[in-house]
Amino acid sequence: MTKKISISEGFKGEEAIALPLDILQMQKLLPAKKNLFITHIGYYPEARYHLRNRDQGCNEHILIYCSEGMGWVTHENRTVHLSADTYYLIPAGEAHSYGSRDSNPWSIYWLHFKGEDSGLVQSLKGKPLALKNTGPQSKKHSLDLFHNIYENLKFGYHAETLDYISFTLLYFLASLKYQEHYLRNSRLNSENIMNKCIAIMKENLEKKLTLQELANLVGYSSSHLTRLFTEKMNSSPMTYYNRIRLEQACQYLKYSSYKIKEIAFKLGYFDPYHFSRSFNKEMGITPKIYRQQYYIPTDQINQ
Template sequence: MNQIADGFKGERAIVVPYSVRNFQSGNELTKNAFITHIGYYPNAKYHFRKRSKGALENILIYCETGKGFITLENEQFSLTKDQAFIIPAHKAHSYEAEISKPWSIYWLHFKGNSNSLHTAVSGKILNLNDSRSTDRLNLFEEIYQNLEMGFNPDNLEYSSICLQHFLASLKYTDQFLKIKTADTEVLDVIPLSIIYMKNNLTAKITLYDIAQHAGYSSSHFGSLFLEKTSFTPMDYYNQLKIQKSCSLLQFSTMKIKEIAYFLGYYDPFHFSKSFRMVMEISPREYRLRYKTTV
């Protein structure tokens, strides 16, 4: 049997760079609980991970469908549909999908200065088959999509707040079930322009192209974008390209030069230089370090 840590069809994953984690650990809104890794593995057949010394972060696994097993310090737990489990940091553990009915899981790694929200609900099966199970998954998607949109301070802070809300929904179940709210958020020009960037990561779009799509002049849009995100539009666009390249390095077999040309860089040297500026390591080092992250 070939046990694997990742590489599942349709999987999604984001690894937050160490430089960004330094910001998160010092920011007042994020330092108590923040994401370091997040993803989704559908129909994860032969999924297996073992850490004899534990992980540096707490790990939350939410089983959407199927079944799997978690062993925490020699005690085994069975995880099935609409159940979750938090593995505390630094605790020896392993987890694996059942062969006949492999799980589909949402997962994330998180850490922070405060353990008060998750200590009481860690190390045990959490049954989440209630009237707001969909809302929890929506919270997960909000975290993922905000981080996918880039690592600017607003996205990081909002993601941490959503994480704390998610953890609170596990600890304070009665309170969470009392209130049912509907999301009616209207997208404004900045999120819409970021979506346009994400849809054109393999193209060579310019500031003029993005501004035209948003309906502004280049100068006005550039100033507005910088005010809202703390990044220039092209710096943000490059950051999204680097984020996409991280996914390709971790989950594809594309060569580094193929990734460079696929994402519209002039040559592999230009790509490697841009990658190192954001991630603080080379693409090759990133692939070696994170090829089996989860």
């Protein structure tokens, strides 16, 4: 009989952070000590043959979010099946096992956490929690908080960072319990971030703004901002930025007397040839032809 393969970790493309013991001890001294705090956090993509058995439970609470595929959790003498966009919370000290379906392996975001129980653990435990679909982006909003926690931990374990993460974790759990309230606020926040990004882009049309600079200005990681922007605008930030630079180029070509090479340099292009290629690719004609067709002399404007 062939022995069934099982893997607890080490999946291709996985990401994980385990906080050092001295940092976990430091957590108890922070102002947020009465709140919950992260001990481990990570992501397992397409985790085929994933399996964990803990007859004595775990020292930490465990939250699993299945983003794709399917898996299962055995807890409290029953087995529940998780599919895409479903959470499950296992309290510390309670026996359990969980794993991925062989035929359609899950991709999971997961975190372990400790701390004095805020009441949220008991209210969320032991049941699969499906994210409510109240709009095309709704299933991604709670994960924004997960990514925010993960990205902050990547930058180190400063006391202020740990304090912030502790409060964010509490907010993250609350976003699962009170989804309608959270999604209402998240839609507004998402719109505000997009408006701020576009305003920054327009303020920097004459400078070659990079994705990292834009992300820093709005306080997000570049990968997180790209995901949010693409979901909202159906375009990556840099594609959108280049588009509005070319829209400004059209304005210059149509209404100003700047030479084409001057327009190129004003909009941060390496040289006039690079500008012409980009313009032609987006507009279907060269800057020279565009000017010949649409240029309006200054003395005719507003007439």
